[in-house]
Amino acid sequence: MAADMAADMAAPAVMLREVADSDLPVIFRHMSDPESNQVAAFTSKDPTDRAAFDAHWARIRASDAVIRTVLADGDIAGHAAVYGPPQEREVTYFIDRAYWGRGVATGALRALLELVPERPLFARAAADNTGSLRVLEKCGFTVTGHDRGFANARGTEIDELVLALTG
Known part of the structure; x- marks a missing residue:
């Protein structure tokens, strides 16, 4: 039984691929999850507004952003992207709670x-989002500053950390 539990918790194989139209309903479901939004904090004004989601995704898919669907053992687990103007490009990701x-x-x-080998790259995370901060630090990002911003998911201004990857 312990071996079964260990197998269930084993790290899945992670891959990225181009975003397909058929991914969007799954990504919308991920991004509509209230608990995930509470943790992420900096979300859209209304994560349950499908029309706004579709319009946003149409814009980012038509831009120069590098956006990919995240697959874990072949299942859609979220998305990850790099966006923004040169020398200010940021990473973002949203992974399903499961x-x-x-x-x-x-x-x-x-x-x-x-x-995306270009550097520097930047990231921002709610100061209390320890999971995301741990991911960024494991990938070489370091805290370079602090900010405050309005977090739609929490309905208030919160502390935020600014991170950079330079090498």
């Missing part, structure tokens, strides 16, 4: 960083 704590975000970010 995959938290299993190395999926770290694997996805490492794969994204291999795909």
Whole structure:
């Protein structure tokens, strides 16, 4: 029985691929999860607004952003992206709660960083989002500053950390 539990918790194989139209309903479901949004903090104004989600994704898919679907053992586990103007490009990722704590975000970010070798890259995370901060630090990002911003998911201004990957 202990071996079965260990197998269930083993780190899944993580891959990135181009975003397909058929991924969007799954990604929308991930990004609509209230608990995930509470942790992420900096979310859309209304994560349950499908029309706004579709419009946002149409814009980012038409931009120069590098955006990928994250697969864990072949299942859609989230998405990861690099976006923004040169010298200010940021990474972002959103992983389904079912995959938290299993190395999926770290694997996805490492794969994204291999795909996008330009540096520097930046990231931001709620100061209390220890899981995301741990992923960023494992991937070589270091804290370079502090900020405050309005977190839609929490309805208030919160502390945020700014991180950079320079090498």
